[in-house]
Amino acid sequence: MNADADAVVIGAGHNGLASAIVLARAGWDVVVCERNESPGGAIRTEEVTLPGYRHDLFAANLNLFMGSAFFAEFGDDLARHGFSVVTAQRAYGSVFPDGRFLGVEQDPEATRASLAQVDPDDAEAWEALHARFAAIAPHLFPLLGVPLPSVAAVRGLLRGTRALGRRWPLDLARLLAQSPRELFEEHFVSPEVQALCAAWGMHLDFPPSMSGGALFPFLESQASAANGMALGRGGAGTLIAAMVGLLEEKGGEVRCGAPVDRVMVDGGRALGVQLVGGERLRARRAVIGNVTPQALFGQLIPPAQVPDEFERRVRAFRHGPATFMLHLAMSDLPDWSASAEARDYAYIHVAGYLEDMDLAYVRAVAGRLPEHPTLVVGQPTAVDPTRAPDGEHVLWVQVRQVPSAIHGDAAGEIEARSWDEAKEPYADRILDLIEAHAPGTRDKVRARSAWSPADLEAADPNLVGGDSLAGSHHLMQHFFLRPVPGWSRYRTPIDGLYLCGAATWPGAGVGAGSGHLLGQQLTRSRTRRRR
Structure with missing residues (x-):
């Protein structure tokens, strides 16, 4: 069977x-x-x-x-189709080996009081850093919604310069170059507050x-403080x-259940896709791969179909360390010994201090199971009880990073060298x-489901080797260099x-x-051609 469409999306x-929604709205x-x-990729419940x-x-x-x-464009439409969120005002916190807990809330006074427990000066420094975030966020976040490179990005930088002063481009360049350690040691004295913020970099x-890792933890630590944490209801x-x-x-x-075997190419143009089993879908205007570069060029398209230099760069595309997931059905939320209130937060980081996170990362990239990995413990039923039976709870534990x-x-405790054997230990x-x-x-765990890096990739091939980011975000592979230069x-x-997606x-x-x-981009280019 053969069929035609204006666009075929893979994934x-x-x-x-x-x-697909943007194209369909334009009449494609x-x-x-x-x-x-089932649809969803790495978003599945x-x-x-x-x-x-x-x-x-x-x-x-x-x-x-x-x-x-x-x-902003489709939110009302999505709401008609059943989408809504619950917002955790108590967004995130960290527990530390000495028994301390620091929490960040939408209420700035509550956050200040929490941080003042370890250092009153750091509580003031937090407010200064948050004020800096509030000043630059209106000029920084819009850059995430424009192509790179582009005239729109340049205009955004110019608007920021007019609003923030001539030093803004230099300050932004410095922020982009900093490590999380450099940024947070520059602002805070206490190891706890430094680690509270830097833990977001491990996401x-x-x-x-x-180096180059400061921007994301800066934005996420402060945005969650300003807005709380949004979780999908249900x-x-x-x-x-x-x-x-909506689509x-x-x-x-x-x-669904329609794996693509290859992209059909003739004369340097994509004509459509062939599914496993032989069915062909012709694409009159576009084929879109929501996959990793190496999956598209190498699996779905032979490398010989693209220039040698492009193919070389695709082969050099790097993936980050892996992720391990643990899902727990619970009779109750954990009772965190550091604070009775910690059970009310959406995320709890069990990460230790800066040196602990550095060591865990080094262990992972060296292929060794970290003895103290960074844990992100999600407590969604603290704010959304619809996810479990009455009075019951679920925990979402993401382990950052593992090999x-x-x-x-x-x-020196786990002898297994395959994830199938090492997963449960x-x-x-x-x-x-x-x-x-x-x-x-442990006594509250009713059942558990462990997902190793191998399990993640089996569930979604874009999570190569368990890399939940679809490719490293280090500077040499980010911004206008992602996925490959040019x-x-x-x-x-x-x-x-x-090509679209996290890569x-x-x-x-x-x-x-x-x-x-x-x-x-596709709908506007068609409009320009018609004009």
């Missing part, structure tokens, strides 16, 4: 769906092909422990999405001493259900680390073939940035 992750006939039996306990398998934080240009692949997967519903309302189609391939165990280590800060947690605006050397600008996170930008 029903949220960026692929965003591009769009088909989205998804290999899995499932009952993987016990019936009635709904777990966000991978992504959970929707702050970026709620501030995105896509949500990407930015350990505290990594699970992040409700966002995907709403996007699919279908506009005439688009999502075909994709195990060459040893830094603690490492899950025990994670529970031990949580138990040390919240005694009695090709940051979603085009490829093959006419009519485009492209603006990178990882649930923000729909690349899908939205690509959809706008």
